[in-house]
Amino acid sequence: GAVVSQHPSRVICKSGTSVKIECRSLDFQATTMFWYRQFPKKSLMLMATSNEGSKATYEQGVEKDKFLINHASLTLSTLTVTSAHPEDSSFYICSARRSGPYNEQFFGPGTRLTVL
């Protein structure tokens, strides 16, 4: 159990276009999901906390109008990179928190975004 999927796994787009990334918890409900960004050979940096039915909470320095987050159901959160530019190219990883005594987080496999 506790499987998290991401779609797509890899996407290449042109500058100026928008890209939507989906994060799904497949066998549990997640009221909270997290979106991370990872640059090559670097650690994961938290971008935002996605809460089902309410607005996401963004970390300092992350533009909320640039990275739109929608958590419309207990098993799905989406991250939309709007008007993408080459500097948005990165590895985006989501995690879903499973409610319980330890509130464990399970990570998706990541999405590699390349903006040309």
Place this chain on the structure above:
Amino acid sequence: GQQLNQSPQSMFIQEGEDVSMNCTSSSIFNTWLWYKQDPGEGPVLLIALYKAGELTSNGRLTAQFGITRKDSFLNISASIPSDVGIYFCAGQNNAGNMLTFGGGTRLMVKP
């Protein structure tokens, strides 16, 4: 904000050797976690530590939650080639349950 210092940054060892890596924090965490990440994949949880002083094993992996709640170590015994990857420590507190990650330890194992 909180920061985790993870060391070493990289290790190149011979198959069969034991490995040790650690994380220290400038502030207290209530939970310490160790993850492994393979190239192009998301992190996979290896060990979770919930109590100060706790020592937990998972196969060849052993991790301890420091008594001060500001540090943790991970040991891998008798390393094998499939241990290759990047290992991350992460601290979690109660507020928001967000994770703070260390910088990672890149492990390379020579057969």
